[in-house]
Amino acid sequence: MEGLEDELKCPVCLELFTCPLQLPCHHNLCRRCAEDLLQSETNPSQDDEEGATYSAAAAPSPENTPDSFPCPTCPEVVSLGTLGLDGLRKNFLLQNIVDRYLRLKGDGNTRPHEIPCQLCREAPPRLAAKSCLICKVSYCEQCLTVTHPDFPPFSEHKLVSPTASFNDETVMCPDHPSKPVEMYCVQDQTPVCLLCEKVGRHKQHNMAALEEVFSQKQAELQTWVGRLDARVTLEEAKVRALEDRHEQMMNGAQELKTEIDKQCESLMEVIQHRKAELHRKLEQTRQQDSKDLQKVIKRATDGVQKAQSALSYSLEVLKETDHASLLLAHHSLKAKIEGTINTLGSNSDDNYDDDEYGIDELDIDFTQCKKELKALDFGVLPDTPFADEQCCIGSMEEAYIEWDPVWDANEYEVCYSVGNVQIVSTLKGYSYTATNLTPGTKYKFELASKNKAGRSCPSSIELATTPFEFQLDQNIASRYLLVSEENTQVSKLETPIPLPRASLTLSRFDPEEGDQHTVLGDKSIRRGRHYWEVSVKGQYSIGVAYESMPRNEDICNTMESWAFDYLANGSLYSVWFNGSTYTQRKRIKPPLSKIGILVNYDKSELRFFDANTQTLIFRYKEKAGFTKPLYPAFSLWEGSLKIHSGIECPQ
Known part of the structure; x- marks a missing residue:
């Protein structure tokens, strides 16, 4: 019922519909609201009085009643016929929905036996006295008198005690109100009575029959409802995604604001630190210059004091009137004055004001710093790089990605996951090779560009590695085995193949006795799920083994191998581990012609299938888990084996 109430409100009174009329434009309107619109068309300058009661005196006379009014929802003009508003069909379906909604809502203001009048314009409306089964409307005494005068056709309407629901009542024909609808007019697409x-x-x-059209229209509506749903x-x-994007934006803005504050505070800390350092250097220079100048000033002051003393004495000598005394002192006084003058000259420099001190060498100019501070702004993230799908490819354990360069990027970031481990690589170039991947696995790679402003939005590409594919390693095969068909087939020989002494290494299988001989595949399994098939003839054991398994044993008889074994003389199959049978022997007739092997390394599990029918034969789980890389392994003492690898794993 979410959002339903908005659909059940009249566009004029904005209340739940009461006696809704369906307009030709398919919009709906309360009948009393339609009457108000007609009255406003008759008296456009007269405002409705709040709480006015509908009466015969207030209704417009037939000759003054307009024949149209504008739809309050759309630009359409509703044209009325000779029946006026009675010619508009009451929307019983909408009224039923309103009634159901009110019952489900459980409106406690109205008790079940108190049915309000559906035409009263009072607030709240008066209680209904009767309900008309033809009009499907409940009326109070006053509204009933106005709408149902005592003459046909209104006198023929069936009036009952007030009821809130008319669901069980028969829908009457709009053209013949006393007749129920029983047919459907295909041309006008409306229910009609038999008289129509x-x-x-x-x-x-x-x-057409109502039942037939009902099923068709209901199915049609159901289809449209499904589309709408x-x-x-x-x-x-989409709204949730937008809300998530809005939340991300708000969180991003808050994080950016925090980062701005952090960066600006860091700048201010640097400025404050440099300010303190400049003050320290300035004070240090000032103190040194002051000390030097104080020494100069003291020497100059001492010289001036001595000169002042000599000057005062000389002035007193000049006051002497005795000729002989002056002449006797002349020579010594002159020498004293000359000595004082010379002393003043040696203690001071005539260009003392041109001397340079440390303070004179200091200068400060933050013009460039101011420009850089004023230029502080948000950095521009680089564009998103996109992988060139035509150049990207996956091999068995690698995936190669290539992309076009982004002009404003300094470096690129490739992100992907191998199992539960996320790998992030940062590089300067325009290509990347992911290694040590699991064969036959799909990987999602995210590619982003980076610069000083940050990381771009990532793009993604999915690449799949090819399924596990291998060949037989003829360099370690027993000399009694012939490897052929591009190293995909092995056959048992009666006599050994003559080989150069240099090729008879310790890694080659060469049993001391017996006639069963072994060969391994040339690729190992370290993780993931892998599958291959073997076409079989003769007597054999097939499975997996560690590379370190003994070279003088078959794969049924070691602690480092797991084997699916077949004895041709009894059509018996079994799984071997630790040199003994792990499962009870199983007899299968006719003998299998192709066997599928599924290895789940991560779960330490082996499965053997009838490859022709994909029927599971045996399943084995290694409790201790696989601890080393596994190699496909084959022991053969009669017949031949054909390898089919590079096959997708069965689900």
Whole structure:
């Protein structure tokens, strides 16, 4: 019922519909609201009085009643016929939905036996006295008198005690109110009564049974409802995505604001630190210059004091009137004055004001710093790089990705996961090779560009490694085995193949006795699920083994191998481990012609299938887990084996 109430409100009174009328434009309107619109068309300058009661005196006279009014929802003009508003069909379906909604809502203000009048414009409306089963409307005494005068056709309407639901009542024909609808006019697409088929505007139209049309229209509506529901689900998902994006944006903005504050505070700390350092250097220079100048000033002051003393004495000598005394002192006084003058000259420099001190060498100019600070702004993230799908490819254990360069990027980031481990690689170039991947596995790679401003939005590409593919390693095969067909087939020989002494290494299988001989595949399994098939003839053991298994044993008789064994003389099959049978022997007839082997390294599990029918034969789980790389392993003492690898794993 979510959002339903908005659909059940009249566009004029904005309340739940009461006695809704369906307009030709398919919009709906309360009957009393439609009457108000008609009255406003008759008296456009007269405002409705709040709480006015509908009465015969207030209703417009027939000759003054307009024949149209504008739809309050769309630009369409509703044209009325001779029946006026009675010619508009009451929307019983909408009224039923409103009634159900009110019951489900459980409105406690109205008790079940108190049915409000559906035409009263009072707030709240008066209680209904009667309900008309023809009009499907509940009326109070006053509204009933106005709407149902005591003459046909209104006198023929069936009035009952007030009821809130007319669901069980028969829908009556809009053209013949006393007749129930029993047919459907195909041309006008509306339910009609039997009389409409003979007389009136539906005469000679194509008619159909209500039940048939009901099923068709219900199915059609169900289809459209399904489409709407799917579209609503899609739009709801879009809204949720937008809300998530909005939340991300808000969180990103808050994080960016925090980062701005952090960066600016860091800048201010640097400025404050440099300010303190400059003050320290300035004070140090000032103190040194002051000390030097104080020494100069003291020497100059001492010289001036001595000169002042000599000057005062000389002035007193000049006051002497005795000729002989002055002449006797002349020579010594002159020498004293000359000595004082010379002393002043040696203690001071005539260009003392041009001397340079440390303070004179200091200068400060933050113009460039101011420009850089004023230029502080958000950095521009680089564009998103996209992989060139035509150049990207996956092999058995590697994936190669190539992309076009982004002009404003300094480096690129490739991110992917191997199992539960996320791998992030940063590089300067325009290609990347992911290694040590699991064969036959799909990987999602995310590619982003980076610069000083940050990391771009990533793009993604999915690449799949090819399934596990191998050949037989003829360099370690027993000399009694012939490896052929591009190292995919092995056959048992009666006599050994003569080989150069240099090729007879310790890694080659060469049993001391017996006639069963072994060969391994040339590729190992370290993780993941892998599958291959073997076409079989003769007597054999097939399975997996560690590379370190003994070279003088078959794969049924070691602690480092797991074997599916076949004895041709009894059509018996079994699984071997630790040199003994792990499962009870199973007799299968006719003998298998092709066997599938599925290895799940991560779960330490082996499965053997009838490859022709994909029927599981044996299943084995290694409790201790696989601890080393596994190699496909084959022991043969009669017949031949054909390898089929590079096959997708069965589900």
